[in-house]
Amino acid sequence: MRRKKILLVWGIFVSLVMIPGCAPFVENNTIEDIAPVTFWSISKGEKRKIKMSTLVPPLVNEPKSLLTLEVDLLKQGGKDFNLRYYRELKVGQLRMFLIHEELAKQGIIQLINTLLTDYDISQRMYLVIVKGNFDEYINRQAKKQENLDYYLYRMLKHYERKKQGEMTIVNLHEYKNKLFSPFSDPVLPVFKVAKDNFTYEGTAFFSNDKLIETVKNTEDQIFQLLDNDHYLKFFPIPKLDVVIGHLRSRVNVDLDKNLSLVTINVKLNGRIEEYQGNKNILNGNELMQLHKEIETELEMKTTDLIKKMQELKVDPLQIGTHTLSPFSKPISEKVWLAAWGKMNIKVNYQLYFEALQNTKNNY
Amino acid sequence: MFWKKGKRIANDSSDTQQPVQRKISLDSLKQVLDNMDDVEIIERTTLNDQKVVLIYLRTLIDQDRLNESIIEPVIQCPHAMIYESIATPKVMKIHLLEEAQKLLLTGAVLLNDCIQEQWLVIPLPNELSRGIETSETETILYGAKDSFTEQLEPNITLIRRRLPITELKTEKYKVGSLSETTIVLMYIDGLTNPEYISIARKKISEINFDLFFDSSQVAAFMEEHHHSIFPQFQQTDRPDVCAYSLGLGKLTILVENTPFVLIAPITFFHLFQSPEDYINRWPVASFLRIIRYLSFFLSVTLIPLYVALTTHHYQMIPLQILFVIVESRSKLPFTPFWEAILMLTILEIIKEASLRMPTKSSQTLGVIGGIVIGQAAVQAGFASKVLIVLVCISTISSFLVPNYLMTKANTLIQFCFLLLSSFFGVFGIAMGAVAILAHLNGLTSLKQPYFSPIAPFYWKDWIDLFIRGPLINMKSRPDHLHPLQKWRYKRRM
Structure with a gap:
């Protein structure tokens, strides 16, 4: 009985050692x-x-x-x-x-x-x-x-x-x-x-x-917003003499059925961190105009970046995953890259900036 | 070999022979009490010219009461009925020599009425005891400060004062062929499960040993798992803990000449409960209880984990800590295992020495130990700074467990884990933990599972397990104790 017990304990011990696949020859x-x-x-x-x-x-x-x-x-x-x-x-x-x-x-x-x-x-x-x-x-x-x-x-x-x-x-x-x-x-x-x-x-x-x-630079910052982190602490746009910051983006990608058009809608929450331009951003109308200009600039730069990706036939934004749906056969990567290279691009930015200053329409 | 066994049986049979019962007489008593320096045999004559002989052991009786209650009244006795003149509440007549012998040794006075040819026994024990002091092993900041003493009667009084009910029963037994130690089994009739009482009675009756000077020795004979490192009886010198346990449906065993009372059946988790848990606000008490469990875990695994990581799994150490450890260990002559063994053994020696030393010396020892361990060991290159910190944390953590016996068990588990971790790394610690859990699952206390209410599972009892729930919500007694009265409140009529 005692021998059986000892055998059982040893059996459990050896199996415990063997189960996790521990190598008997360990390195120092x-x-x-x-x-x-x-x-x-x-x-x-x-x-x-x-x-x-x-x-x-x-x-x-x-x-x-x-x-x-x-x-x-x-x-x-x-x-x-x-x-x-x-x-x-x-x-x-x-x-x-x-x-x-x-x-x-x-x-x-x-x-x-x-x-x-x-x-x-x-x-x-x-x-x-x-x-x-x-x-x-x-x-x-x-x-x-x-x-x-x-x-x-x-x-x-x-x-x-x-x-x-x-x-x-x-x-x-x-x-x-x-x-x-x-x-x-x-x-x-x-x-x-x-x-x-x-x-x-x-x-x-x-x-x-x-x-x-x-x-690099602006394109890389846009890439951060579109895919990597969806957040930017500061985004300088020297062309418009503005730095926007604390940006949080929500990106919505939409592909049409024929794989001929990709629509990218970006909702951007943030604020204007610094402005050195000629507009009076305390005036509501001029501020709206600046918003419009930022939107247009971002749309243009984003379109350029995506076009670059199309030309290089790379898809780091994983837009191709949007072709997948639950009850249909997935297309091959080859087919996707061929279609990706020819797709039309439509980029929309919607800015939701916090008003950190008092604005007056007729200031 | 066979003849040896035969001989032993023959000896055993001679031990169990019933002694011959002899009638009491002055000569036989003198013969029995020969060469006992503290025996007093005095003769007195009453007013009635009646001769009486008093026999007692002066070291065991109360001399003042002897004069007041026996000698003076007997001498002044005008009539022949000496029995009626004795001014003590309890006077008995005895006839047998063995009986007289036993009673003499419990602190009784034997009185021989020579005319009426009768032997009277008057208990006059000398209540030699220290006063009721505060508990030194289970100190608390708030709450009752009294603790048990070495005397049985005051200890029973302390419990009875807390539970003034007639259902609180006390059963007296004698254990120890030489020490003749009295032990008292206490329980609440109609509340404590009768199964526990009968198991306890049976176990007490089976005790066969010569000397019992502490309750832990009694516990050793009543335990079901003699080789386990975990205590299967809770030992306490606090009457409030005793009374609370009785109220929950446990039983207690009081042992003469020791302030430590045994409580059973217990679980592993009872050893982590402190009387202060029921005094603090429940969130605070719960937090402290969780800290206690955590510190037990730390005290057992911290140093083995250090050895496992530094010997086998350097990949698992965060880079920042790796910096510190590598730098600290770079000039040491010992491997992490031997370094840990060395430091822990030194610490155990210091701990043990400080316990045995007088208070003033132990303070000096503490300072020397602190300096030796803290600074000199690092400067001499015996141990790394990181290990010193870990040894300190682990030692302090081990003191958080309220039960002293459990604290000692901690150390042993730690050493076992250390050995396993040095051979098998973290996997060894995991194996050790599985073994400990399996062992705890197999343990019993008064034949009740030691690891309940986890295994077997009693979900309602979890309110007072890892946390101490609000008292207002603890409406029932713990299910795992199977009390006869489930509810803790009186039903409204």
């Missing part, structure tokens, strides 16, 4: 023996090689140095880094993956697949496109700022939150979803490196896995 993850890296920077090397860089030590407050390697494969780089550093570099805390623009233009699906299949790498890792020499920048800045890599991560994390607006922030999971889903194309943020500056430049549009265009 003891925290003092490893160096969890926070970012990998990838750029094009010589002779079709990949140039990989990371900062070591990643976390401890010791003098930091940049490790750079030229390798054929991503994982090869991971291995070679370990051979060059006294602690094993682990990727379980990899938070940022910076890809050089040139490499992104060639296609990054193999890189993405490698990252996705590594169970150590979190899918919450941010993907960023970099213009310029990032290695040079980080090498120079690391001496000035102790935890530069950490602060870059904090910046991305800050703007990832909803209702922060301003930037496109995409993680591996989001990128993968858009890459492998029909009727959608992925986007990534683009940062420009110039000497001591690391500046957000805009949003990169991808056709499948290849970077084909980067939208």
